[in-house]
Amino acid sequence: MSTPYRRPLPLAAAIIAVCAVVAALLTTAFSGPASAHGSVVDPASRAYSCWQRWGGDFQNPAMATQDPMCWQAWQADPNAMWNWNGLFREGVAGNHQGAIPDGQLCSGGRTQSGRYNALDTVGAWKTVPVTNSFRVKFFDQASHGADYIRVYVTKQGFNALTSPLRWSDLELVGQIGNTPASQWTREVxxxxxxxPANAPGRTGRHIVYTIWQASHLDQSYYLCSDVDFGGSGPSPTTSPTTPPTSTPPTSTPPTSTPPTSPPPSTPNPAGGCTATYAITGSWGGGFQAEVKVTNGSGSPIRGWSVxxxxxxxxxxxxxxxxxxTTSGTLVTARNVAYNGSLAPGASTSFGFTGSAGATNPVPGILSCTTTA
Structure with a gap:
């Protein structure tokens, strides 16, 4: 049987076909994360921060002068920013210092075949202002929850502009223990x-280093965020926008500034502990609040209820x-396993989101009781 004659493609058609293949390859290379994980979004991790500012304009040569640290990261591997939520290692078994050498903390020990290596580069990464008492917001796209999250800050005197980050440069300033995703705040x-984190005595440029031990596997995430203590104001608490599946985003996630909060409630003067209630953010029909619990007795306690x-x-x-838990208008909050024990004078805090009507006044009286 003879082979049927096929007319050759015209030159223009052939070029179009080749371009289609190239476009498909670029779409694969620069699409959003293949699998959803998580990252620190406030103060933003280096990869998320670079994606947030330049994800819709990552080929703009102005980045080289306006944001040189992000520029070198985009040039090294754009997928580090498109996959801002995938900086993890598996099977570390809690031995973080053994798995990650000094100087490689921001890349998770050059994990993921070196994709994130540029995040270890020493230099003037853009910072966000924070106060000495601040909060780290972690976004979990896959709702894995946490075995624990630990927050470290570089010690005063560390020079982030000239020195690679080492384990000995860090001090633990905040942590939470086992927290299932059902206890986290639902996002889109x-x-x-x-x-909550507290880093007294810090001024100027520092690095916040966060370790997230996800609950679904032995999967550890390592994230560097660049901050300026004593800057012009608090950083925004924005939620991330999911990267696109085919084309780069055209805008960065929106930033919202909550209105001025009402003054915190008056501590309960009686009993072995006191509690103060403060509204930390408000929006149409909803709010976020934080309650601080302090052991006001002269003895340690092993549990509390507000x-x-x-x-x-x-x-x-x-x-x-x-x-x-709630019963009608009564709300009762009890400690979880990792924050019930408080030494005399020590404090812990918990937070929540809620819905509200036309008004949302701070409760007048908080009752705080302890378990000795």
Missing amino acids: DGVSIQI SWNYQNGQQVNSAWNATV
């Missing part, structure tokens, strides 16, 4: 949680760092 594309009544129809939707 995942869940988030905020970890109760208050809502008078204007408020409802708690989700909470972290406490187990919260």
Whole structure:
């Protein structure tokens, strides 16, 4: 049987076919993360921060002068930014210092075949302003939850402009223990949680280093965020926008500034502990609040419970760092396993999001009780 004659493609058609193949390859290379994981989004990790600022314009040569550290990272491997939520290692078994050498902390020990190596580069990464008491917001796109999250800050005197980051440069300033995703705040594309951190004595440029031990596997995430203590104001607490599946995004996630919060509630003067309630963010029909619990007795305690009544129809939707139950207008929050024990004078805090009507006043009285 003879082979049928096929007319050769015209030159223009052949070029179009080749371009289609190239476009498909580029789409694969620069698409969003293949699998959803998580990252620190406030203060933003280096990869997320570079994607946030330049994801819609990552080929702009102006980045080289306006944002040189992000420029070198985009040039080294654009997928480090498209996959801002995939900087992890598996099978570390908690031996983080053994798995990651000094100078390679921001890349997770050059994990993922070196994709994130440029994040270890020493230089003037853009910073966001924070106060000495701040919160780290972690976004979990896959709702894995955490065995623990640990937050470190570089010690005063560390020079992030000239020195590679070493384990000995870090000090633990905040942490949470086992926290299932059901206790995190529901977001559009995942869940988030905020970890209180306190880094007294810091001024100027520093690195915040966060380790997230995810609960679904022995999977550890290592994230560097660049901050300036004593800057012009607090950083925004924005939620990330999921990267596109085919083309780069055209805009960065929106930033929202909550309105001025009402003053915190008056501590309960009686009992072995005190509690203060403060609204930390508000939006149409909703709010976020934080309650600080302090052991005011002269002896250690191993548990606490805080109760208050809502008078204007408020409802708690989700909470972290406490187990919260409601009965009518009464709200009761009890410690979780990792934050019940408090030395005399020591404090811990928990937070939650809620819904509110036309008004959202701070509860007048908080009752705090302890377990000795």
